[in-house]
Amino acid sequence: MPLLEALHGEAMSKEALEKYDFNAISIATLASHSSLQIFRGAKQEGFRTVAIVVENRLWFYKQFKHLIDYFIVLRSWRELCRRDVVEELKKLSAVIVPHGSYVEYVGLECAESIEVPIFGLRKLFRVEADQWAKMKLLQEAGIPTPRLYKVGEEIDRLVIVKLPGAKGGRGYFLAKNSKEVLEGLRKRVEEGLLNSLEEAMIQEYLFGVPAYYHYFYSPVLDRVEMLGADIRYETNIDGLKRLPPKFSIELDLEPTFVVVGNIPLVLRESLLPKVLEYGVRFVEATKRMLPPGAIGPFCLESIIGEDMEIRVFEFSGRIVAGTNIYVNGSPYSYLYWDEPMSTGRRIARELKMAIEKGVLEKVVT
Numbered sequence: 001m002p003l004l005e006a007l008h009g010e011a012m013s014k015e016a017l018e019k020y021d022f023n024a025i026s027i028a029t030l031a032s033h034s035s036l037q038i039f040r041g042a043k044q045e046g047f048r049t050v051a052i053v054v055e056n057r058l059w060f061y062k063q064f065k066h067l068i069d070y071f072i073v074l075r076s077w078r079e080l081c082r083r084d085v086v087e088e089l090k091k092l093s094a095v096i097v098p099h100g101s102y103v104e105y106v107g108l109e110c111a112e113s114i115e116v117p118i119f120g121l122r123k124l125f126r127v128e129a130d131q132w133a134k135m136k137l138l139q140e141a142g143i144p145t146p147r148l149y150k151v152g153e154e155i156d157r158l159v160i161v162k163l164p165g166a167k168g169g170r171g172y173f174l175a176k177n178s179k180e181v182l183e184g185l186r187k188r189v190e191e192g193l194l195n196s197l198e199e200a201m202i203q204e205y206l207f208g209v210p211a212y213y214h215y216f217y218s219p220v221l222d223r224v225e226m227l228g229a230d231i232r233y234e235t236n237i238d239g240l241k242r243l244p245p246k247f248s249i250e251l252d253l254e255p256t257f258v259v260v261g262n263i264p265l266v267l268r269e270s271l272l273p274k275v276l277e278y279g280v281r282f283v284e285a286t287k288r289m290l291p292p293g294a295i296g297p298f299c300l301e302s303i304i305g306e307d308m309e310i311r312v313f314e315f316s317g318r319i320v321a322g323t324n325i326y327v328n329g330s331p332y333s334y335l336y337w338d339e340p341m342s343t344g345r346r347i348a349r350e351l352k353m354a355i356e357k358g359v360l361e362k363v364v365t
């Protein structure tokens with residue numbers, strides 16, 4: 001994978017950072033996804049908070065105004081990169097915390113070029129948007145992954161076909177052979193869910209239990225922490241379990257994978273060394289491939305097979321919605337911090353530590 005060039009937005013953000021008031025940094029995020037957790041964590045650590053919100057959601061986020069100091073109200077998310085909005089954020093000495101909706105809502109272009117410091121590695125956005133680059137990074141890290149197929153390649157087992165973009169599993173389907181893959185893809189092109197067949201990613205369907213691990217890499221402490229784990233609740237693959245199999249066969253029901261919520265998960269302790277090892281390997285691979293490497297929260301998404309083998313089919317390079325379960329800390333975060341430490345709070349704590357030690361440039365790009 002080619003190393004990505006330094007981004008223009010990154011250089012401009014560094015310039016902006018020099019003018020910031022380090023005693024009055026604020027934490028800004030789009031009012032969506034895990035923002036309430038992020039705002040609360042920021043408040044717990046003594047930061048000011050900025051909610052970037054679209055008009056029709058303002059009433060909802062106003063219910064939480066004790067967590068939010070400033071509202072920047074937009075007509076559409078895409079206005080984030082408008083000059084006056086960027087200037088306002090800079091005036092507030094704002095650091096943007098990206099979450100799962102960030103790139104999806106504002107678009108890759110704006111997400112990575114915005115001239116406001118971002119907590120995390122902005123180079124990772126482009127890799128995350130490209131399903132093939134993403135899997136390559138996992139493979140480079142030496143993390144076991146499912147087998148991948150190209151469109152048109154002979155398919156010898158059950159596969160899951162994925163569409164690009166973080167749309168929560170929308171439009172995914174299962175197929176048993178190349179004919180079914182092609183039929184499904186053509187249908188999705190007609191429905192406008194896909195531009196070209198090649199955009200789809202075909203993965204071997206892994207059997208086992210899904211497990212999603214929440215990590216945090218701290219450049220300040222130089223350590224990877226396991227902050228929690230969850231299982232996603234997806235419709236209707238999870239709903240189908242409630243139906244006697246004869247009905248799903250008779251009705252010819254197709255499973256779908258749209259996330260509706262998250263369920264907490266505590267793992268067998270004997271699995272933890274492997275889980276942590278993969279987190280560490282992921283960070284090391286990003287350091288090699290995308291220097292300076294991952295910063296802050298990320299998630300590896302896996303299936304654990306009956307042989308206890310963990311295979312990772314996807315990652316997220318930022319806070320995931322599954323961390324919302326642990327707004328008051330998780331069984332794992334207590335082991336590191338001995339206080340209620342959500343991922344949102346952990347982000348703020350890292351920023352605070354970086355400011356105190358005078359190494360803010362280690363955690364923002």
Ligand code: AMP
Binds near residue numbers: 169205207210234
């Ligand atoms: P993703 O968009 O990659 O997070 O996938 C959405 C959902 O599809 C996951 O939460 C899993 O339930 C399922 N899934 C994705 N990839 C695989 C795979 N290779 N094998 C089995 N299930 C998968």
